[in-house]
Amino acid sequence: MPKIVFDKVSKSYGSVEVLPPFDLTLEDSEFTVLVGPSGCGKSTTLRMLAGLETLSGGEIYFDDRPISKLDPKDRDLAMVFQDYALYPHMNIAKNMSFALRLAKASKSEIEEKVTRVATMLNIAHLLDRKPAELSGGQRQRVAMGRALVRDAGTFLFDEPLSNLDAKLRGKMRAELAEMRDTIDKNMVYVTHDQVEAMTLGDRIVVMSDGLIQQQGTPEELFKSPVNKFVAGFIGSPTMNFIDGALTEEKGVTWVRGDGFMLPLDADLGKRLQSAASKDVTVGIRPSSFVTDTDRGAAIELKVVVAEYLGAQSVLVTRCGDADVLVETQSTSPIRAGTIQTFGVLTDEIMIFDKASGLRL
Amino acid sequence: MQTANVNRLTPYLFLAPAAVIMAVALLYPIGYMVYASFLDWNPSQRIGEAEFVGLRNYINLLGDASFRESFWVTMKFAMVVVSLEMFLGVGLALLLDRNIRGMSVLRTLFILPMMIAPIVVGLMWRYMYHPTVGIFNRTLKSMGFDPIPWLSDGNWAFASVVIADVWQWTPFIFILSLAALQSLPQSAMEAAKIDGATGWQQIIHIKLPLMMPVLIVTLLLRLIDAFKVLEVILVLTNGGPGLSTEILSLRISRTASEFRELGEAAAMSNYLLILLMILTFAMFLYNKAVELRAARLRKAAEEDL
Numbered sequence: 001m002p003k004i005v006f007d008k009v010s011k012s013y014g015s016v017e018v019l020p021p022f023d024l025t026l027e028d029s030e031f032t033v034l035v036g037p038s039g040c041g042k043s044t045t046l047r048m049l050a051g052l053e054t055l056s057g058g059e060i061y062f063d064d065r066p067i068s069k070l071d072p073k074d075r076d077l078a079m080v081f082q083d084y085a086l087y088p089h090m091n092i093a094k095n096m097s098f099a100l101r102l103a104k105a106s107k108s109e110i111e112e113k114v115t116r117v118a119t120m121l122n123i124a125h126l127l128d129r130k131p132a133e134l135s136g137g138q139r140q141r142v143a144m145g146r147a148l149v150r151d152a153g154t155f156l157f158d159e160p161l162s163n164l165d166a167k168l169r170g171k172m173r174a175e176l177a178e179m180r181d182t183i184d185k186n187m188v189y190v191t192h193d194q195v196e197a198m199t200l201g202d203r204i205v206v207m208s209d210g211l212i213q214q215q216g217t218p219e220e221l222f223k224s225p226v227n228k229f230v231a232g233f234i235g236s237p238t239m240n241f242i243d244g245a246l247t248e249e250k251g252v253t254w255v256r257g258d259g260f261m262l263p264l265d266a267d268l269g270k271r272l273q274s275a276a277s278k279d280v281t282v283g284i285r286p287s288s289f290v291t292d293t294d295r296g297a298a299i300e301l302k303v304v305v306a307e308y309l310g311a312q313s314v315l316v317t318r319c320g321d322a323d324v325l326v327e328t329q330s331t332s333p334i335r336a337g338t339i340q341t342f343g344v345l346t347d348e349i350m351i352f353d354k355a356s357g358l359r360l
Numbered sequence: 361m362q363t364a365n366v367n368r369l370t371p372y373l374f375l376a377p378a379a380v381i382m383a384v385a386l387l388y389p390i391g392y393m394v395y396a397s398f399l400d401w402n403p404s405q406r407i408g409e410a411e412f413v414g415l416r417n418y419i420n421l422l423g424d425a426s427f428r429e430s431f432w433v434t435m436k437f438a439m440v441v442v443s444l445e446m447f448l449g450v451g452l453a454l455l456l457d458r459n460i461r462g463m464s465v466l467r468t469l470f471i472l473p474m475m476i477a478p479i480v481v482g483l484m485w486r487y488m489y490h491p492t493v494g495i496f497n498r499t500l501k502s503m504g505f506d507p508i509p510w511l512s513d514g515n516w517a518f519a520s521v522v523i524a525d526v527w528q529w530t531p532f533i534f535i536l537s538l539a540a541l542q543s544l545p546q547s548a549m550e551a552a553k554i555d556g557a558t559g560w561q562q563i564i565h566i567k568l569p570l571m572m573p574v575l576i577v578t579l580l581l582r583l584i585d586a587f588k589v590l591e592v593i594l595v596l597t598n599g600g601p602g603l604s605t606e607i608l609s610l611r612i613s614r615t616a617s618e619f620r621e622l623g624e625a626a627a628m629s630n631y632l633l634i635l636l637m638i639l640t641f642a643m644f645l646y647n648k649a650v651e652l653r654a655a656r657l658r659k660a661a662e663e664d665l
Contacts, residue, residue, distance in 0.1 A: 052550050073556035085547035089569045098565070099555035132657035150555070 002062035002153060003028045004049070004186065009058035011044055018044060019210045021058055026203075031180050031187045033201035035194055036233070041210040042190045043158055049188060050079055050156050062153075078147035079156040082163060084139045086131040092118075092142050093127040099150045117148045137168045154186040161196065173199060194234050198222070206230050228281060228357035231350060237286045237314055242322045243354065246278045255282050255351065258320025262297045265347050272351060275360055283350035286314065286327035289342045291334075296343030301326065306336045390633075397626035403616075410623065417627035427628065429603045430611040434632075437518070437607055438586035441525045446579060448526065449533025450571075454563060456534075457541045467538070471531040478528070482595025485524040486511070489596070514604035517597050521605050524592050529585070533578055540574035541567065573650060580643040584636055608632050 004026040011019040019041045026032045034042040047053040049060060051072035059066045067075055078099075086095050094101075096117065097110045105113075118124040121141045131139055140160065147155055161169045161176075177200055180187065191197055197204050198218045205215040206229070214221060214230045225231035231239050244257030253269030255262050262282070264272070290296055301317035301324055308330060315326040315334060326342060334340060351360045397417055401410035421427045456467065473481070488495050489510035497507040510520045544567065552566045568575075590609040593599065599606030599614070606614075608628065616625035 050550075050554060052553065072550075072553045073558075077554065079551070079554045081547045081551060083545075083547050085545065085551040087548055087551070087566060088545070089572075098552070098557075102556045102561060102565075129660070130657060132654075133660040146551075146555075 002065075002186070004154070004188075005061040006045075006049075007059050007061060009045075009048065009060060010056050011041070011048060011053065012056045017056075017210070022212055024205065024212060024215070026186060026188060029184050029186060031189065031200060031202045033189045033191060033197040033204045034207060035191055035197035035201075035204055036207035036213075038192055040207040042192075042207050045207070046156055046158055046188060046190045049154075050077060051075055075154075076152050077154040077156055078150045078152040079158065080143050080147050080160045082159040084131075084143040084163075086139060086142055086146070088131055091128055091130055092123065092134070095131065095142060096127075096146045096149050098146070113149045117145045121145045121148070136164055137172070140164060140168075140172060148183075152185070154188065155183075157187065157189040157191075159191055160189075162191070162193070176200060195236060198234065204234075206233060208233075224359075225350070226359055228283065228352045228359070231283050231352070231359070235285055237325045237327060239283045239285050239350075240322070240324045241352075242282045242284070242319060242324065244280055244282045246272055246275065246280060246351075255280065255349075257282065258322070260299050260319055262299065262344055262349065263346060264349060264351070268349070268351065272360055275353070277353065277355065279354040280360065281352040281354050281357075283352055284324075284344060285348060286325040288345045288348040289326040289328070290345065291328055291332050291340075291342060293341050293343040296345045298341050299344050300339060300341050302339045303334055303336050306334055393626045393629055396623055397630050399623040399626075401622040401626075403620050403622055413623070417624045418631075421624065421627055421631065426603060427611065430606050430608050431631075433518075433603065433606055434587060434608040437522065437525075437589070437605075438583055441522050441529070442579065442582050442586050444522070444526045445530045445533050445582060446575070448530045450537045450568075450575065452530070452534045453537035453541055454567065457538060467535075471535050473528045474531040476528070478591035479595060481524060481528050482592040485520070485527075485592070486596050489520055511597055512601060514601050517601060517605050521593050521596055524596060525586070525589060528592070529582065533582060536574060536578045537571065540571045544570050576646055577643065580639055580646070584639050587632065587636055587639075 006022060006024040008021040008023060009019070010017065010021040024045075034045060036042050044053060048055055048068075051067075051070060055068045058068075060068050062075070087098065090098065093114055096114050100110045100113065114127070115124065118127060121144060123138060123141050123145060126134060126138060126142070131142065134142065140163075143160065161172050164172060173196055180200060189196075189200060201218060203215060204218055204221055206213045206221065208229050214226045218234075221230060221234045225234060228241065232241065242257050242260070244255040244260075247254050247256055252266075253264045253272055255264060288296075289299075299319065301315075301319050303315050303317050304323075305316040307314040307316070311330055313328050313330045313334070315328060317324045317326055317340075328334065352358065353360055396407070396410075398412055398414055399407070399410040400413045400416070401407065452470065456463065456470075476484075487493075491497055491507060491509065491512065494510070496510065500507055509516050511517050548566060548570070549562060552562050557565060588609055589607060590613070593605055593607055593610060594613075597605045599610045609632070612625050612628045612632070615621050615628060
């Protein structure tokens, strides 16, 4: 279970640079999630770690050992692929034991390990079948099992749940979370789904356009994103962004925009004094709105659509020209077409520089 | 009601021209040949004048040492060339299945021999095998070796026709294997790499088993073709020296034109036809088995959702 260090690693295809040089450290026995929209370079990063792509520059170290010249098989890792990548001509037992058989493990050892993992993953009754005879969820388990029977130091997951339907995905996610706690290994997990990232990761690395935007615990990313991209990417429903301008009145910093004027917390106000530009983007999470106007600064919103989700409802509302999502309890039903006054929890408001997108 | 009937007939209406042409161009000659094989028929006679001899032609052939020799040469030829071609074709495909500059040009060059007319191939090789002015013997001579009797010695002649056939038909196996290789699931190959498979192990445990359905069909197609080969050998050796390269199709043509035994030639053709039908049937059975298996797997997967 080595500590994995990316040292100025970069990747180009011909003259196209997909990943400019970056540094990244994955601590020993950590579950790291690389998350970002498609094309952000997260899969490429994982594939370079796996040895399926060459590095264009820099070096990857396992502890202090450079590994970028090693074959995948010499890197002591196991990988779960997005499309499972099972061997179609081998039955499940053979699929799972392939690596062990190549490593010339003894028959009894192979059988013991395969049985143990298959039992753990609930696929013991499928060992004689071919991959084509399994459903998507079962194939997913086999792919997971094939990685687990190998006692590798590092496990790589390349969007392992994205081919499953929503219900199964939720179930497998929970099982993975459980597995994470019982297996003491390095795990590197790539996904575009921020829910997976938040629920599974000890640490999340948010990537966009080949750049690492921010890394930290799920809570850090949610509570103090460094820029507008991270703020918008983490959290569901996504954060609302509204253009506004900073003003000062009676010793309080206010942010004013089309159809709203909100006071900011003293701490935030102080920080904003040095802001170069008064043009900002206001970020408010849908969960920062309350129906009880006493608890926050008042804002008037025109409800356009009310999406009932069960215990919660998501309201699509309009503030000036901007769409604003509001998350409310369904116990106080709100009809579409009405104009409502909500309270905004001012300590949860985030202010971003309009030009650079950096959080102020 | 009326329209419904017409609609039901439409497909057969469209099939009819093709069916008629099939019957005239294929079934009629085959029927004619089968009938002829029961006759003692000289080319100077009309078919009606020929004497009906039942199975005599077939029985005579079984006892005919030259025919048996021919049959054996054909078998030997087909087995040797197809084995060599499979080995070389699949090997080349495994080697060239990669993206390097100029690969598309190289691939095109590799399949050129297949596009040359067999007669031309035969003539080309005959000049190259020529005992004094051919390129092989001239090269051997300039290097100080003795010339080789490429086409005048029985064993060498067999080897020579094998070389020419391998040269012409390896590309066929090469392109089919390459296509099979390139349609293999890439991620399974990557999984194998991570599972610790070396290049050889990937070939033996993953690539070849996954290519197997295509390889089997390729093998059978090539085998059927190899049994029917004629032109190249006709031009190169005309079956000689002795009977060393006299494959069945050559013997059939000689029986008909030189020995003027049309009935016997027809019976010989039928033996060859039966052999080829066994191969075709094997291919059909194999395809059927593959289909059945796929259907069974699909069904099992659906039941188990």
